[in-house]
Amino acid sequence: MEMSARATRAKAAVDVVTTFFAKIQSAADDPDALDFTFGNPHEFALPGLTDALRAQVEPQSVDWFAYKTSEPAAQQAVATGLRTEVGLPFEPEDIAMTQGAFGAISLALALLADAGDEVVIPVPGWFCYEPMLHAADLVPVRAALDPGTFDLDVDAIARALTPRTRVVIVNSPANPTGRVYPEATWRALAEVLDDASARNGRRIWLLSDEPYRRIRFDGIEFASPATAYPWTIIDYSYGKVLLAPGQRLGYLALSPLIPAAEREELREALMPIGLAIGWGFPDAVMQYSVPALEHVSIDMAELTRKRDRLYSALVDAGVEVTRPEGTFYLWGRAPGGDAQAFCDALAERGIHLMPGTLFDQPHHFRISLTATMETVERALPALVEVAAEWGAAR
Amino acid sequence: MEMSARATRAKAAVDVVTTFFAKIQSAADDPDALDFTFGNPHEFALPGLTDALRAQVEPQSVDWFAYKTSEPAAQQAVATGLRTEVGLPFEPEDIAMTQGAFGAISLALALLADAGDEVVIPVPGWFCYEPMLHAADLVPVRAALDPGTFDLDVDAIARALTPRTRVVIVNSPANPTGRVYPEATWRALAEVLDDASARNGRRIWLLSDEPYRRIRFDGIEFASPATAYPWTIIDYSYGKVLLAPGQRLGYLALSPLIPAAEREELREALMPIGLAIGWGFPDAVMQYSVPALEHVSIDMAELTRKRDRLYSALVDAGVEVTRPEGTFYLWGRAPGGDAQAFCDALAERGIHLMPGTLFDQPHHFRISLTATMETVERALPALVEVAAEWGAAR
Numbered sequence: 175m176e177m178s179a180r181a182t183r184a185k186a187a188v189d190v191v192t193t194f195f196a197k198i199q200s201a202a203d204d205p206d207a208l209d210f211t212f213g214n215p216h217e218f219a220l221p222g223l224t225d226a227l228r229a230q231v232e233p234q235s236v237d238w239f240a241y242k243t244s245e246p247a248a249q250q251a252v253a254t255g256l257r258t259e260v261g262l263p264f265e266p267e268d269i270a271m272t273q274g275a276f277g278a279i280s281l282a283l284a285l286l287a288d289a290g291d292e293v294v295i296p297v298p299g300w301f302c303y304e305p306m307l308h309a310a311d312l313v314p315v316r317a318a319l320d321p322g323t324f325d326l327d328v329d330a331i332a333r334a335l336t337p338r339t340r341v342v343i344v345n346s347p348a349n350p351t352g353r354v355y356p357e358a359t360w361r362a363l364a365e366v367l368d369d370a371s372a373r374n375g376r377r378i379w380l381l382s383d384e385p386y387r388r389i390r391f392d393g394i395e396f397a398s399p400a401t402a403y404p405w406t407i408i409d410y411s412y413g414k415v416l417l418a419p420g421q422r423l424g425y426l427a428l429s430p431l432i433p434a435a436e437r438e439e440l441r442e443a444l445m446p447i448g449l450a451i452g453w454g455f456p457d458a459v460m461q462y463s464v465p466a467l468e469h470v471s472i473d474m475a476e477l478t479r480k481r482d483r484l485y486s487a488l489v490d491a492g493v494e495v496t497r498p499e500g501t502f503y504l505w506g507r508a509p510g511g512d513a514q515a516f517c518d519a520l521a522e523r524g525i526h527l528m529p530g531t532l533f534d535q536p537h538h539f540r541i542s543l544t545a546t547m548e549t550v551e552r553a554l555p556a557l558v559e560v561a562a563e564w565g566a567a568r
Numbered sequence: 569m570e571m572s573a574r575a576t577r578a579k580a581a582v583d584v585v586t587t588f589f590a591k592i593q594s595a596a597d598d599p600d601a602l603d604f605t606f607g608n609p610h611e612f613a614l615p616g617l618t619d620a621l622r623a624q625v626e627p628q629s630v631d632w633f634a635y636k637t638s639e640p641a642a643q644q645a646v647a648t649g650l651r652t653e654v655g656l657p658f659e660p661e662d663i664a665m666t667q668g669a670f671g672a673i674s675l676a677l678a679l680l681a682d683a684g685d686e687v688v689i690p691v692p693g694w695f696c697y698e699p700m701l702h703a704a705d706l707v708p709v710r711a712a713l714d715p716g717t718f719d720l721d722v723d724a725i726a727r728a729l730t731p732r733t734r735v736v737i738v739n740s741p742a743n744p745t746g747r748v749y750p751e752a753t754w755r756a757l758a759e760v761l762d763d764a765s766a767r768n769g770r771r772i773w774l775l776s777d778e779p780y781r782r783i784r785f786d787g788i789e790f791a792s793p794a795t796a797y798p799w800t801i802i803d804y805s806y807g808k809v810l811l812a813p814g815q816r817l818g819y820l821a822l823s824p825l826i827p828a829a830e831r832e833e834l835r836e837a838l839m840p841i842g843l844a845i846g847w848g849f850p851d852a853v854m855q856y857s858v859p860a861l862e863h864v865s866i867d868m869a870e871l872t873r874k875r876d877r878l879y880s881a882l883v884d885a886g887v888e889v890t891r892p893e894g895t896f897y898l899w900g901r902a903p904g905g906d907a908q909a910f911c912d913a914l915a916e917r918g919i920h921l922m923p924g925t926l927f928d929q930p931h932h933f934r935i936s937l938t939a940t941m942e943t944v945e946r947a948l949p950a951l952v953e954v955a956a957e958w959g960a961a962r
Contacts, residue, residue, distance in 0.1 A: 457814065
């Protein structure tokens with residue numbers, strides 16, 4: 175065994191995902207496969223994205239491809255967008271451009287937490303929090319969401335806090351459940367975090383993971399916990415709204431409500447720590463594209479149609495589904511209760527869902543709505559049939 | 569103080585660089601500034617680079633911008649190149665594509681080392697090793713190069729090894745000295761590392777930092793330590809040979825001589841740990857470009873002319889200069905002995921060199937040969953004049 179202990183832990187934490195990923199990649203070689211697993215594009219890239227890249231690969235100065243940290247025009251465009259969306263007076267200096275949300279989370283963890291510090295994460299939640307925490311030598315502490323509604327369970331978070339808690343990660347709109355949490359939830363959480371910070375004599379930071387912020391249905395409002403709890407840092411990725419996770423672009427944003435001295439300390443650290451974690455700044459071409467990309471989005475009307483079609487069909491078939499308020503995922507309870515068996519039966523018919531086992535939820539499954547409507551229509555008859563079979567067998 | 573202890577250490581270790589960087593950025597606003605500081609481009613991007621990017625931003629499939637780990641065609645092209653250049657039978661599975669050498673070093677450190685492990689680095693050497701080690705919670709241990717020739721001092725490395733040493737970092741062609749080390753050096757080092765590993769009962773790994781591998785003068789041969797010491801991992805960046813560090817592209821390569829079981833263990837960890845450190849894979853467009861970019865390079869003939877011109881002029885002016893065998897840097901001893909004062913005097917004349925203080929070498933300076941020949945010619949009269957003044961004053 176030559177690997178470090180932290181790499182060994184990180185690898186073990188993500189093995190279920192990488193194994194599933196490899197299996198799906200070979201299944202996807204079948205041109206008839208109906209793939210609802212990862213949030214990957216299934217249609218040609220958005221013209222707005224390709225246009226931006228095409229424009230920005232043409233050098234306009236000798237330093238076009240020189241070392242880039244956070245480009246001022248990108249920071250400015252992000253701050254402007256955040257002011258509207260989050261409703262707080264962000265300034266360009268609060269923004270660190272990063273290689274997607276992954277990069278932003280790495281930066282936040284390095285900035286704030288030391289080896290052995292505990293980080294509270296939601297369960298079910300994104301399956302990469304745990305491996306990332308292990309790689310950063312931090313200790314993941316799980317706090318369950320409400321098992322029925324998948325609401326944020328503030329009491330469960332309160333119970334997960336210890337004197338070693340340094341960061342709490344929240345995610346709204348939430349992967350995999352599609353839930354969007356209201357402001358009242360954040361106010362309750364803020365109270366809990368404030369009390370615990372006082373008790374600990376050390377600030378507990380909130381990391382608000384918001385890559386799906388712009389992907390919401392039915393005009394539901396977005397509330398960021400940054401408005402309720404000053405010690406909040408936001409990470410964002412353009413990979414979701416552009417459906418282009420292979421071109422890394424995201425940011426970390428310091429809340430303007432962070433007390434001045436701490437905000438200044440963290441601002442000054444964004445560049446050097448971005449450097450120290452591995453020059454975690456996006457490619458020049460991606461940074462130049464930010465002002466244009468701020469106004470590009472997947473087709474929300476079409477995404478809504480896919481959500482509605484699948485949600486209704488599954489509910490009609492007797493499947494318990496959490497109605498997605500945001501994200502491009504649909505989260506349901508496997509008919510019969512065994513998600514792995516249900517997903518295996520569907521895979522035999524060429525339909526690939528993600529079993530909840532990847533989220534430590536063996537009774538549930540996730541459907542990615544990034545599949546095309548044609549794929550949805552092709553899959554539905556068998557999906558409904560298998561759901562009915564397994565539901566009846568229970 | 570809200571920052572983590574590791575971020576605080578990392579920031580302190582790079583403050584001298586970021587402060588200098590900020591100073592130079594404002595100095596460079598003067599259109600007459602003659603900038604020889606960082607290894608940044610001063611001419612328009614290589615047509616081969618722009619051509620590759622222009623071709624690859626056009627989507628050729630629906631998953632063109634989907635999540636990318638290490639693209640097989642990129643791994644294949646890298647392995648083929650390494651077989652020729654390093655002379656060992658690399659296979660595509662030995663290669664992890666990364667966001668430049670920074671990303672490759674982060675990946676190597678996470679793979680191999682745990683909090684508190686010691687990592688030996690050369691002094692003078694690249695000023696980002698230390699902040700990166702601090703951010704990864706590792707302990708930098710400095711081993712001085714030979715103070716006259718800047719040869720690798722194998723005895724100094726031997727003295728720096730302790731029971732906690734996990735990794736030794738070497739760099740040839742070497743930044744900032746321009747030295748290229750021969751095979752005999754690596755054989756001597758291998759013996760030392762083998763003995764110490766046996767003594768420690770734990771393997772000491774060698775990280776060979778080779779971003780300047782293709783930038784060598786006078787037909788000098790390249791020898792990688794991978795040929796001498798099986799437990800070697802190579803990091804590489806395309807940022808130097810393409811002079812485009814703002815488009816992140818590099819790789820980590822496992823030596824084919826690593827014993828089979830360990831090689832297999834590390835191969836299987838490249839993807840999950842690449843994910844866990846922050847999805848450290850290059851952008852899709854950059855990965856697609858690798859087969860083309862393998863054959864693109866800065867103009868070595870022009871670079872040689874700049875080296876020759878500056879080297880001869882400085883030697884004629886009585887300056888002690890290490891003749892660069894590789895890299896695009898020229899390393900000299902400041903006339904008068906005080907590099908900061910010498911560089912300040914030149915800065916007043918609009919000529920910006922990098923003082924050795926950034927490398928903990930207060931008597932030396934570094935000149936980046938990425939400045940244009942026109943800049944070299946414009947700077948030379950004043951450079952020679954100031955050198956003569958300061959040399960005489962000694």
